[in-house]
Amino acid sequence: MKHPSVLTSEPGLYAGIAASVFFYSLCTRYLTTGSSAWVSLGLFILLFLAMLWSSFGVVRHADGLAVQLGEPYGTLILTLSVISIEVIMISAVMLTGSHNPTLGRDVMFSVLMIVLNGLVGLSLLLGGMRHVEQTFNLQGANSFLGILIPLAVLGLILPNFTESTRAGTFSIEQVVFLVVMNVVLYVAFLGMQTMRHRNYFIGENDEPDHGGEGRLSVSTHTLLLVFYMIPIVLLSKKLAVIVDYGVSELGAPGDLGGMIVAILVLSPEGMAAIKAAQVNNLQRSINICLGSALATIGMTIPAVLLIGIMTSNTIVLGLNNVEALLLMLTLLVSMVNFSSGKSNLFQGVTHLTLFFCFIILIFD
Incomplete structure (x- = not known):
């Protein structure tokens, strides 16, 4: 494709740049108080939509790389891109807003509930409605769960049972161990996924329909993916200010801020997952x-x-009793539903039931 055509086919990129310039021209005080509550709400919606548009741009070019590189590399690039956005946003909120020791935990728990129950449930339900029964590579699903379960339990439930520090937290020695363990296990898993056992993550229909997004070169897709992430990084700090102010002023549940970040991050990736299930x-x-x-x-x-x-702040990772129970139930249901290599819509209904339970528990 000619260079001018590439420039004119990326309106989302220009919208993200324009939004960055606009919001950085406003002082922090105006972003929170504004001239009225409606102005603050309008600014939040505008900021949310600009970041969402940029997120979809990231996913679109990750899909383009998936066409060029094949599976599982394409899906891996998509996942790492989206989770990088999540890490950036959490970091921005933690470093910008007032100290919230449970923010990281709340976002991670929201992501797990939205992904493992909301997205998985919708994918299985809609896929089952259209194709009755679908198949997948059992070894791949078991490989994911074999690493996910111990990392989730050690990171989000174990802190409630350690005794060297107060409940829900780790000592510095335990923090070092957990960080090293997470990095080593995740890097080892990526090596298995992309090299030694790549076939575990490839199904019968391993060439998805990406809507012609593979028409650009690998380098062009990579550059545009990075350029789309830049406005997200810049706007994350402004979103942190508004979310922190809004949750405190409205007296909303603390988990609500985490859910907002999770929804923003996962929306484009969720659409890709649901679309893939619908095309079998x-x-x-x-x-x-x-x-x-x-x-x-x-x-x-x-x-x-x-x-x-780095900030000498306390980080609470341990979930409360209700959240821990819901996480364990989710992991157990996932083990059962991904144990046969086949799926149907009733399994999707089960996951969606747990997702709606999560939503209700946020507000009650």
Whole structure:
């Protein structure tokens, strides 16, 4: 494709740049108080939509790389791109807003519930409604869960039972161990996924329909993906200010801020997973969903803990009793539903039931 055509086909990139210039021209005080509550709400919606548009641009070019490189590399690039956005946003909120020791935990828990119950449930339900029964590579799903389960339990439940520090937190020695363990296990998993056992993550329909996004070169897709992430990084700090102010002023549940960040991050990736299931490529859908959940734990926990060390702030990772129970139930249901290599819509209904339970528990 000619260079001018590339420039004129990326309106989302220009919208992200324009939004960055606009919001950085406003003082922080105006972003929170504004002239009225409606102005603040309008600024939040505008900021949210600009970041969402940029996120979809990231996913679109990750899909383009998937066409060029094949699976599982394409899905892996998509997952790492989205989770990088998540880590950046969490870091921005932690470093910009007032100290919230449970923010990282809340975002990770929201991501796990949205991915493992919301996205997986919708994918299985819609895929089952259209194709009755779908198949996937059982070894791949078990590989994801085999790493996800211990990392999730050690990172989000174990802190409630350690005795060297107060409940929900780790000592510095335990933090170092957890960071190293997460990084080593996740890097080892990536090596298995991309090299030694690549066939575990490839299904019968391993060439998804990406809507012609592979028409550009690998280098062009890579550059545009990075350029789309720049406005997201810049706007994350402004979103942190508004979310922190809004949750405190409205007296909203603390988990609500985490859910807002999770929805923003996962929306484009969720669309890709659901679309893959609808075209009978459940393997790609599972790679996206379980890969996103694993990357959330593998990348976000070390980032949150390291930020806590650098800022000398306490980081609470341990879930409360209700959340811990819901997480364990989700992991158990996932083990059962991904144990046969086949899926149907009733399994999707089960996951969606747990997702709606999560939504209700946020507000009650």
